[in-house]
Amino acid sequence: MRWFCCLLSVVFVLFQGCDFMKPHTDHPITYPAQGVAPVEELPAVDTPQRAVQNSFFDPNDYSGSDIERINAALKDAGSCGGTVRIGKRKPASQISGGNAIATLEERDIWLIDSAMLVPGGVHLIIDNTTVKLSNLCRDNMIRSANCWENCGIVEPLKNIRITGIGNAVLEGAEIPRSTGDGGKPLGKPGFVPNGPVSFGSDAGKAGEYQKGDWRNIGILLAKVSNFSIENLTIRDSHCWAISLEYCTNGKVRDIQFDSSNGKKINGTWQLFRNQDGLDLRRGCRDILIENITGHSGDDLIALTAIPSKPRPAGTGNSTMMLGGDEKVSDGDVCNITIRNVRGYCAGGHHIVRFLNTLGVKMYNIILDGVIDTSPSGHSNRATVKIGDKNRNWGGVTPLGDTYGFHISNIHSRSKSAVLIAGSLQDSTISNVIDFNPANKKTVDCTSGRQYLKNVVITSNINAVGK
Secondary structure (H helix, E strand, O other): OHHHHHHHHHHHHHHHOOHHHOOHHHOOOOOOOOOOOOOOOOOOOOOHHHHHHOOEEOHHHOOOOHHHHHHHHHHHHHOOOOEEEEOOOOOOOOOOOOOOOOOOOOOOOEEEOOOEEEOOOOEEEEEOOEEEEOOOOOOOOEEEOOOOOOOEOOOOEEEEEEEEEOOOEEEOOOOOOOOOOOOOEEEEOOEOOOOOOEEOOOOOOOOOOOEOOHHHOOEEEEOEEEEEEEEEEEEOOOOOOEEEEOOEEEEEEEEEEEOOOEEEEOOEEEEOOOOOOEEEOOOOEEEEEEEEEEEEOOOOEEEEEOOOOOOOEOOOOOOOOOOOOOOOHHHOEEEEEEEEEEEEEOOOOEEEEEEEOOOOOEEEEEEEEEEEOOOOOOOOOEEEEEOOOOHHHOOOOOOOOEEEEEEEEEEEOOOEEEEEOOOEEEEEEEEEEEOOOOOOOOEEEOOOHHHEEEEEEEOOEEOOOO
């Protein structure tokens, strides 16, 4: 009998420690922002126990610099397919480095010295706060965690979500170390090299790369499938605000760009070149883009499929993360839908641009709804541009390389409403209203009619005098 009672006691203790014996009401799991909430009785610094029982991670629970806290939360979330919510910044419980942490301890914004690295399976939420690059940062705002400097190769990732809630802002540095793309030398007051320079405080510094590169991109995703980027304001980006390389099955929507081709630094206007809004590079397919607003320094939206010479991924001499050793056919850009674009290019370039060259094809493209919001006295080169005659990009593409475009509902105030500077086949262009009285054609083909085949252009209006 005594033996039997001891056995019952042991069994009771074992069952008491099992999760399935506990009521579901012990731990709240509802959180309005993303569906989960921290388990209050678990430790503030995450442990395997916390990760298993709760997939929500808050950088405020970690110590270190701002970027150390954020990336620690992202790493833990990556171990269980969890969610990281960046809300209002709270002072770190322990200071372990970083830029200006000690002097700005009570600030609300997050000031980061390097990129936020998002693993596959992670949902990153920026909730009514600002994440800003520090003056020490020469890196992306956000990057998929499968790529880094001199990584050599990039392994595919899946299921990355980046979501803003309310007033969610990503902002460039007050004094950027580098701006512009991989072809632009850095310049600053007192150091201006030859060429079309772009501002950078690293200009003329020994040991620092003297041109822009992929680190200047705001959000960089490479070889990511099943992704989303939603509801963000991106301000004063150092180069392209968002760049996608070989990304598939995703959506980019409700994005506001706020970049003006440069900014005042120490009271003097400094030029930031190649300040595009959203760029889809080689290999991007099956993507929805919608509800894009604001203004960018360069093209607001650009689909650019341009081959490059083979090189290891992550080298510091290119605006693309990936090397050029992929098959040319794998780099085709296709099955892209773009809807409801309202904005302009502050640098006077293009609002929406399509460019494919050197055997890379672009096809099955829907562009429905572009409103040119240029202020009075400002004019873009084109509201929509297709192709380019520039030999630097291979010149006009052969017929059959750019096809299956359906472009409609364009409101333009640009120098050209729709500019075809390359080839186009099996496509339609309709419902274009041109409000620039200087234009004689709503659709202008500068490459020559021989580069158009089976293109139907209908229902266009030149609103002269409006």
